[in-house]
Amino acid sequence: MTATTARTLTGLSSTTADGVGASPRRPDGTLKATGEFAYSSDLWMEDMLWGATLRSPHPHARILGIDITGALKVPGVEAVLTHEDVPGAKRYGLEYRDQPVLAFGKVRYKGEPVAVVAADHPETARRAMERIRVDYEVLEPVGDARRAAHDPECPLVHEEGDLPVREDYRQSGNRVRHQPIRTGGFADAAGDADRERRVLEELREQADAVVATEYEVGMQDQAFLGPESGMAVPAEDGGVDLYVATQWLHVDQRQIAPALGLPQDKVRLTLAGVGGAFGAREDLSMQIHACMLALHTGKPVKFVYNREESFHGHVHRHPALMRFEHGARADGTLLYATLEIIVDGGAYASATPAVVGVASSLGIGPYEVPNVLVDAYGVYTTNPPCGAMRGFGAVQACFGYESQMDRLAGELGLDPVELRIRNAMAQGSRIITGQEVEAPLPMAEMLRRARALPMPPERAERADPRTLPGGVSGTTRGEGVVRGVGYGVGLKNLCFSEGFDDYSTARVRLESVGGEPVALVHTAAAEVGQGLVTVKGQIVRTELGVETVVVHPADTRVGSAGSSSASRQSYMTGGAVREACAAVRAAVFALARGRGAVPEGTDDADLSLAGGNLVSASGGVLVSLADLLADGTVVEETREFHHRPTEMLDPTRGQGASHVQFGMCVHRAVVDVDTELGLVRVVALDAVQDVGRVLHPQQLAGQIQGGSTQGLGLALMEEIQVRDGEIVNPSFTDYLIPTILDTPPMRIDVLERPDPHAPYGLRGAGEPPTLSSTPAVVAAVREATGRALVRVPVRPEDILGIER
Structure with a gap:
């Protein structure tokens, strides 16, 4: 593969060879290439047990009874748990607490966890699992997303009263969220179907070309190579330590602790080696199950899904049904666009509400369109659960609107690239939610x-x-x-969008070790293969002018760093590391002043850290950091980084800087x-x-x-x-x-x-x-x-x- 770039790194010069803008070698690169890297599936402890999960054979069924006596008789089995053994909250979820820890009442997709087993060998656990007897009453599946969105006679996946109500999401029936967007002529008619229809008819008459097409996007899998795995270890304080491959340590902790009936500080998570993610590890898989079994047995419990189970054990990309209509003038200028998009969220909400928010707000793409009507729906079905995957709602819409651009160009006899250029957004444009593109x-x-x-x-x-x-x-x-x-x-x-208080936390420590200044950076940000560990080191080298940077393993002993998703970690955790470094740098300046190493009258703007030294632009090297910290002084600072605020889309016209x-x-x-x-x-x-x-x-x-x-x-x-x-x-x-x-x-x-x-x-x-x-x-x-x-x-x- 070749690469040509138009790179100019103005203003990003680094004081070290491996700072921002360089391509230092990844610390995990060689280990992964040679097979020596330790993934979560490689975890091992003496006397550990193996976990296994019994899953529903039906997409939709009532649970009439569960008999675990046969499983308990298998030699080597130490625990068999069902929903009755969940010590705390019975449900969890990213946005809605709608997903059972272990199914009760009924199952809503094929592969839903019903019981878990812990045994002294994985094969023993699987044999015991096969001896659990579950009595089901099979119900009508709800597999058609369009019917789930629009048919009031469609069976409910979740019974009324089972779910929290979100008025801002316009949830009803099998709809997780309905988000309309109306601009131009459609804005005044918003909510009145007859008036909206008349506006559309008028716009069609004004257009020289109209193209209307239905599109479909299939269900894509994240296809990471490292299956779901991890180990829970019971602690002496009554809590549990969980070592797991995940994308978001603190949101896991937030969901696990209530299910265990424990305060969050008793549930400690450490990131284990992650074999890919792409969104699927934002949701829980084996985390609560492993912790329940560990606390129940008093022993470490390890889970490793096989490949088939992995396909049932994580969310996938939402399949989508879409209908686009575009109208344009003869010169290619877009006059209007309409879109209905239905994304199938499967049995549980997961990230579906946010996916709908993205699909609706970016549904027409990067084009100037004066009149827009969008209706985006996310629905419950009894299909496999869907959630985050790279692109997150925008992928589905993009296939539709770009296909429309090609069709429209063909109708008008225009070059497809020229049609896009004529309608292209630029800095100062507004997307269909009214938000200005400021960059x-x-x-x-x-x-x-x-x-x-x-x-x-x-x-x-x-x-x-x-x-x-x-x-x-x-x-x-x-x-x-x-x-x-x-x-x-x-x-x-x-x-993250729509009012989410997204932030990241970083702790940076500077000290002298063996006569050399050493920086340590500690965040909870998940390295899932994207190279964040490398980038954090680059930022610290750039900001503090030191060569040796140690990156602490990610865990919940430092504040949240948010999720390794949404293309946000370099922005958010990078921003937090940079701010923590700035605080360390200011503290070093103050320390040096207090020890007389900085000449009187020297302004902080004249000072910097470079090459392991405190440097003055006018006076050169003032003192080495190793000497300044040689007496054991440690400079440590923790900072949170928040991006600018966003807001929810309004539920009627879909306007807002989201x-x-x-x-x-x-x-x-x-x-x-x-x-x-x-x-x-x-x-x-x-x-x-x-x-x-x-x-x-x-x-x-x-x-x-x-x-x-x-x-x-x-x-x-x-x-x-x-x-x-x-x-x-x-x-x-x-x-x-x-x-x-x-x-x-x-x-x-x-x-x-x-x-x-x-x-x-x-x-x-x-x-x-x-x-x-x-x-x-x-x-x-x-x-x-x-x-x-x-x-x-x-x-x-x-x-x-x-x-x-």
Whole structure:
């Protein structure tokens, strides 16, 4: 993979070689490459027990009785627990406490936990689990998301009175949240269906081109390679210590403690090695179960899900049903847009309310549209639960609105890139919620740069069959292979939105160790593979001018750092580390003044820390930090970093400054399609992205390439297939993800237009590539085949025009 950049690191010069803007080696990189890295599944303690989970065989059923006597008779079994053994709150959840710790009353999806077992061997635990008898009364499944959203006769997944009411989410029936947005002519008619219909009819008459299409996005899995795992250890104080792979230590703690009937300070979490996340580890899996069994038996309890269980044990990307309509004038100027989007949240709410907020507010994309009508719904069904995944609601909408841009360009006879440029948002524009884009948003420039990137070589007449669709299988010799080019643009919110008090905490300590200044940084931020440990070290080196930085393991013994999601950790934890460093630096200046190391009259603005020394711009080195701290003095500061406030979208017109920051990526995809066999090879997937400021060039390239590859997977191959509430492909044999053979060369053109509100001017970079890569690939396949392709992933039969 190659990368070209437009990087200029003005104002980011570091006092050390491994500071901000450099690409120091990751401390975990070699260990992961050689297989020596310790993941959560590698945890081990003497006398530990193994946990196993009994899961529902039905998507929807009433529980009439549970008999555990057979399981308790299995030699080696030390505990079998059901909902009756939950010591505290029976339910938990990210936003709603709607999910049972262990099912009671009824089950709402196939794979829901009903009982847990602890035994001296994992096979013993599994055998005992099979001897638990559960009497079910099977109920009608609720599998149709559209029916769940709109049919008042649809059976309820959650009975009335079972759930907390959120008036601001307009929750009712099977709806978790309904979020409308109305602008322009639709704003005055908001809530009056007849008036809204008349406004739409008038706008249709004014438009020179109207395109209306229904789109569908399948259920995608995060497909992390490290399954859910962890170990709970009972403590002498009656509490529990949990070592677990997660994305958000403190939100886990907040949900676990009430279920155990313990105060939060008695539930201590430490991050274990994480084998990927991508959103799925925001929700709990085995955490409460392991802690319950550990407290019940008085012994450490370890869980490791197998791959099939992992597919049932975590949330997935919400599948979506969408209907878009766009109207435009002859010159391509957008006149209006409407959208209905229904996202299937499955059995429990998880992050569905927030996903609806993102999907609605960014539903029309980065385009200037004066009249907009959006209705976004998140619904309960008895399908597998869905929650956070990279892109978080914006991915689904992006496939729809970018497909619409291509269709509209075709109707008007315009170049698809030019149509996008004519309607492009920029700094000072307002998204459809009325919020102003205050930071640079060079969309038109990015589109032109993407179009200008060098194209891959044309396919040779006698190309190596391995470079054709079908790859190493040698499926084709080139007959019927057609090349296509497509573009995609995605707009993504970064950090948490809609009034959430999002913050991160960092503790930084500076001392002299062995005659050398050493800094220690302690946060609860989860390193899930994104390279945050490296970035924290870079910031400390830059701000304190020391070479040796120790990063403390992430745990709950320091304040919350929030979630490793929403492209927020470099912004939020990076901001907290920077502020804690600033406080340490100020304390060092005061200490040096108190000891006479700073000449009288020297202003703090004249001082800095560089090369392990306290330095004056006018007087050079004043004192080494090692000497200043040689008497054992320790300087330690803890700081919280909060971003600027946001607000909830209003429930009627969807107006409000709900987001912190926006990120954008533009993709150009080049594909070869065998139009006779329905096979696709992505030849190139090039990206242009504005990241504000680059902190670590190598890791940035990895984030853009990784996000692009996940988008490619959604476009062509990745889908959890659900039939009658059952996942029918819960393995990496049948759930397909891109391998290195499917991943094309990627040119990366990076722009740096600093965000004035963000630390170092940075802009989160991990999610935007996942949005725009999917529609770019599908657009290229459309150009090659002439097919409409309204659903992802695109299947061979779609390319061949075979009805499903």
